[in-house]
Amino acid sequence: MASLRFVLFSVFVPLLARADGATIGYAQATGYFKKDSRPTRYQPLNLLDARDATAWCTTSSDPLNDQLTFGFSDPVTLTELRISNGNNFSENDWSQFARGSRVLIKNGKEQRSLQLEDVRGLKTYALSPPLSGTRFSVEVLDVHPTDDDPDAPACLTDIVFVADGKHLNGQWLTTQLKYDKAVQYVMGTWFGGYEGTPDHFLSFNYDGTYRYSYEPYDQRRNTPRVIRGRFDVVGTRLRFEVEGKKYTVGYGRDGGKLTFDGELPEGLKGPWRAQP
Numbered sequence: 390m391a392s393l394r395f396v397l398f399s400v401f402v403p404l405l406a407r408a409d410g411a412t413i414g415y416a417q418a419t420g421y422f423k424k425d426s427r428p429t430r431y432q433p434l435n436l437l438d439a440r441d442a443t444a445w446c447t448t449s450s451d452p453l454n455d456q457l458t459f460g461f462s463d464p465v466t467l468t469e470l471r472i473s474n475g476n477n478f479s480e481n482d483w484s485q486f487a488r489g490s491r492v493l494i495k496n497g498k499e500q501r502s503l504q505l506e507d508v509r510g511l512k513t514y515a516l517s518p519p520l521s522g523t524r525f526s527v528e529v530l531d532v533h534p535t536d537d538d539p540d541a542p543a544c545l546t547d548i549v550f551v552a553d554g555k556h557l558n559g560q561w562l563t564t565q566l567k568y569d570k571a572v573q574y575v576m577g578t579w580f581g582g583y584e585g586t587p588d589h590f591l592s593f594n595y596d597g598t599y600r601y602s603y604e605p606y607d608q609r610r611n612t613p614r615v616i617r618g619r620f621d622v623v624g625t626r627l628r629f630e631v632e633g634k635k636y637t638v639g640y641g642r643d644g645g646k647l648t649f650d651g652e653l654p655e656g657l658k659g660p661w662r663a664q665p
Contacts, residue, residue, distance in 0.1 A: 414594030
């Protein structure tokens with residue numbers, strides 16, 4: 390068996406869920422198949438639409454450096470995943486790409502292992518006990534290789550996140566899941582505080598909202614805080630709406646760090662990094 394691994398961070402993805410429930414903010418990947426030549430064909434946002442016509446596939450048959458992360462606009466408690474394995478666009482696509490065999494879903498502290506069926510279509514996998522959080526990673530530890538091509542990338546068609554019977558993503562997102570190159574440099578969750586033990590988090594979601602949270606370890610001495618608002622990227626400037634006020638700052642990414650140039654409330658200033 391080959392070993393396929395998704396963890397946290399990097400190419401960007403989106404957005405809303407239903408009006409009556411939590412929202413999924415983004416999906417990220419450090420790489421995917423044909424990213425340079427066909428950037429929308431196998432991008433990670435394809436995992437959110439519950440459609441056979443789209444899939445996410447690893448860069449190559451050796452995908453240990455490919456990583457995925459999923460973020461939500463609010464804490465959720467996941468009770469199950471519905472996973473469509475492989476590239477389910479057609480019988481021919483299914484046979485040409487490898488499929489996941491065993492996956493691990495993590496919330497940073499806890500994890501659940503799932504054995505995937507090597508069949509087409511959505512299958513339900515219970516999380517027992519459930520997992521709670523705002524950020525989740527998925528690692529595919531083993532794959533079912535193709536019969537004819539050992540160098541074929543591995544694919545997943547969909548991951549539907551379910552909380553107490555409510556689907557948090559699905560086909561209603563189809564028209565909203567659009568690759569937006571202009572905002573991809575900031576999308577996702579950024580971390581602040583000590584490396585390895587962050588306590589500040591800034592998440593940019595594809596629906597144009599952001600969420601800042603301060604989550605101190607000692608909450609008897611320090612008070613947690615959450616700020617929500619809207620943002621927009623205009624050229625080299627980033628516009629924030631913060632508690633009724635508007636701020637426009639320059640921004641830049643360098644070496645996995647995100648920096649702002651301009652006036653912002655203290656919590657949002659950073660510095661921010663892509664890894665915990």
